[in-house]
Amino acid sequence: MNEHITRQLREAAEAHQPDRARMLARVQRGAAGPAVRHRARSGLRSWPKVALAGLAAVGALATGGLAMAGIGSWTPTPSDTVTTAPATPSPTVEPTPTPTRSAPPPAAPAPATPAPPTGAPTGTPTGPRPTPSASSRAQNGPLWSEASIDPHSTVFWAQSNLTLRTTQPLTSLTVELRIAQTGDVRDTGNWRTLPVDDFTVTVQETGGALVYRWVLKPGRTVPAGQHEFAGQYNHATGVRGSANDGYRVDAQSAGGSASVWGGFPPGR
Template sequence: MNEELSARLRTAAEAHQPDRARILARLERGMSGAPDRHRESSGARPWPRVALASLAAAGILAGGGFAVAAIVQSPPARPDNSGTPAAPSAPSAPWTPPHTTPPAPTTGGPSAPDRSSSTSPSPEVSGGTVSARPDSAHVQDGPLWSAGSLDASSNTYWAQSDITLKTTQPLTALTVELRITQTGAVQSTGHWRTLPADDFTVTVQPEGAAVVYRWTLKPGRTVPAGQHVFAGQYNHAAGRREAKHDGYRVDATGPRGALSVWGGFTPAR
C-alpha cells in the first residue's frame, strides 16, 4: 500500500462517506485500458466485466475498510530489533524525599550545671596559695562561721576591712587571709586582731594586683570557742573606694577535721 493510497484511505475513514460510484468508475477505466472519451456510447456493458468490476470494488472496499480501521485504531508499533533506535522518553522528575523534622537530641550527654544548687564553688588557687574569692561566698562550715565588712571609721583616704569569726569549738590551726585589691595608692597602715598577738605570725605583702594580710596561728597554740575579729588598715586614692573585688579566706582545724570559709565585704553603714 503506497503513501497516496494510505492518505486517501485515511481521508475516507475520517469522512466516513466513501464514494462507491467513483471507485467503480476508476476500476472500470483501469480494466478497459481506454480513456473516458472512448467509452462505449451504449449503456450496456459486457456482463463479465461488470461482474468482475463489482467483485474487485467489493474486495477493495472491504480491504480498504480493514486497512483504514487498522490505521485509525491500531496503537503505535513497538520498536523492533532492526537496529533503529526508539525515540527517548521524557525524563522523569527526580524523587525528592519528604521533609521530616530531625529527631530531638538525646539526653545522654553532659547536662547543664544546676544553678539552683546552694553549694558554692571552692576558691581559686593562685601561686600555690588558696586565695579569697569575694564573688563566691561560703561563710559557714560546721562550727565555723564568718563575715566581712568595712569598718564604720573608713573615709575617703583611709579604710579598715574587718573579718569576724565565730566558732563553737576550739581550733588547733588557723590561717586568716585578707586580700585588698590594688585600686590605686593602696598601702598598708597597720593591722590588729582580738586574739593575743603572740599567738600569730603576721605578714603583709603585695601579691599580684592586691595587698595581702595573712595571720597564721603558731604551732601548739589554740583558738578558743567564741567570736574573734581580724582587721587590716590601709590608705587608698582619694575618693570613695569600691570594695567589691576585695575578699577573705579562713582555713582552720577543729576536733572534727579541716574547716574553710570565705567571702567578700559589705559596705560600711
C-alpha cells in the first residue's frame, strides 16, 4: 500500500502544474513574517499517519523544488526594476593654450632728412674752405670769415652760409652775400644767429645776382664771438655751380675798421 501511495504521489507531482502566482505570494509572505499554519484538508484525516507523513514529505520536496525553480526563472516586472540615474559628467577642463611670443614688428625705416625750414640755422658749416686768392681776404683785424654751401642743399634748392668771427665787439657791421643768377635762382628765405631786431635786411636781384644784405642798426652792438648768416634760394634742377658767388663784410670796432671778402666752394 505504501508503494502504491508513493507511486501516486510521484505521478501527481510530475503531472502537477505549479501556480506561479501563488508560489510567489507564498515566498513573499514567508519573507515578510512567520509562516501561517493552514488547516489540513478534511479528506486527509482518513489516511493513515504513515501515508500522511510520506505524502507530506514528498509534497514538501516537490513544492520546494518547484518553488526554487520558479524563483530561479523569475524575471522582475518593470515595476520592480531599479533605475539608476546616469552620473553627471564632470566638466571638461580645456587646457589653457600657452601664449606664443610674437615676433617683434619690423623696424620703421629712418625718415629722410627734410630740407631745413626757412629762417632756421643748420649749424656750423663743414664744407671745404675756399682757396685763398688775390681776390679774397678771409681775415682782417678782429675779423675772420668762411663761406660754404650747406650740406642739406639739393638739386633744386640751396643754402649759402657765411661764418663770421670777431675778437672785439662791433659797433658797425654790414654783411653781403651775392648769389649769381645761374638759372631760376629765387629767394626762399634767410636767417642769422644774431637778434633779428638788430638788423635791417634786404634781398634784391641786381647786376646778375641775388643779393642778401644785413646792416646793423645804429646804436646796436655785435658781441665778440662766432656768428652765422645764411641765404636760401631755389635754382634750376641739377648741380648748380657757385664759382661766381661771393661775400663781403665791413665792420667797425674800437680798434678801427676792418673788411673781409671771398668766394664759395664748388656748389652741389
